[in-house]
Amino acid sequence: MRKTIMIVPILFLVLILGLSSIFVVDEREKALVLQFGQIKAVKEEPGLAFKIPFIQEVVKYDDRILSLDTDTIEVTPSDDRRLVVDAFARYRISDAVQFRQAVGVGGLRAAEDRLSSILNAQIRAVLGADQVTSDTILSEDRRVLMTRIRNQSRDLARSLGIEVVDVRLKQTNLPAQNLEATFARMRAEREREAADEIARGNEAAQRVRALADRTVVELVSDAEREAQITRGEADAERNAIFAEAFGADPEFFAFLRSLRAYENALMQGNSFMVMTPDSEFFEYLKQAERPQPAAPGRAAAQ
Incomplete structure (x- = not known):
């Protein structure tokens, strides 16, 4: 009985010593076995390793990046x-x-x-x-x-x-x-570039305006020239028609011109017109006042 009581502490001490002499090296670690500060062993492979208990110690370092x-x-x-x-x-x-x-x-x-x-x-x-x-x-x-x-x-x-x-x-x-200071310098550079772009834009706009103005002048000139040519051709055609009409019936043409003269002279707004009664201007009016000869059929009926 006394022997059994003595064996139990011895076994317990042996177990403690055995566990103290074993350590595990992880695959992510490196281990150094130190004895009184001196390096006795290097364990870089993962697994179980042994050391002298209470005398040696283990220092582990991370092996990862x-x-x-x-x-x-x-x-x-x-x-x-x-x-x-x-x-x-x-x-x-x-x-x-x-x-x-x-x-x-x-x-x-x-x-x-x-x-x-x-x-x-x-x-x-x-x-x-x-x-x-x-x-x-x-x-x-x-x-x-x-x-x-x-x-x-x-x-x-x-x-x-x-x-x-x-x-x-x-x-x-x-x-x-x-x-x-850097932002101010960058701002000044951007403003200078903006001013250059605006100046170039204004210059281009002036060129476009000048070209447009010249084009307008040329178009207006061409249009007026064409209009003058058309107007001249129309006047020539009108004069030709008038000349032809005058040659065909001069008396009717003279009568028509007199009517136009009456129309222009007697327009509203003309204040006075002074002329003699026997003036040639009212020649056709005088003729209108003369009694017209009756037709032969109408005289017989009367």
Whole structure:
């Protein structure tokens, strides 16, 4: 009975020691076995692994691609036009042993602080280099600049046991104090372009008006010329008809002209007309007042 009581604690202690010596490595992790701060083993394959309980400890690091947002910084390209740049990077822990030796107990937080410093320094160096202007940074050529930043940061981050996978510029803006001046300059440029367009439009409108006025004058002149030609032809035709009518019956023609003269002379509004009674103007009126000879048939009837 006494032996049984002693065996139970021993078994319990053995179980605790056995469980303490086993650890699991996930497929998304890397593990280091440390003994008194010294690296004794590296476990990169997923599965079960063993360590000396109470003497050795296990430190695990994420083996996936991680993301890091850098602090917003100001850069000055070669054209002295300051820009505010915000970037982010993708990285992974490529060498767990070197990573542990570089950052120590600080872990991932310390590594990201040092990586952020490397990225900011390379961003300033690349974007502030000669022949790199703000227009280049804001154009499609920024991809070449981002590749250059990634390659230079990768070389420096390799000493931390980190592989920089990619670097991207999220935002590239002007500082707040420069925005108003930039907007004013852009507004002035747009207004100048608008004024140029208006001037060109007015010039084109003047040309169109001048062409239209000349066309109107030409059309009116042609129309008046055609009208004068038609009027002359009509007058000639009328005179020919009058001449023909006069030649056929001169007395009737003279009578018709006298009637027209009476009509024009005796119109309403003519105040006075002074002439002698025996004037030739009333020749046909005098003839109308003379008694007309009766017809032969009517005289016989009377």
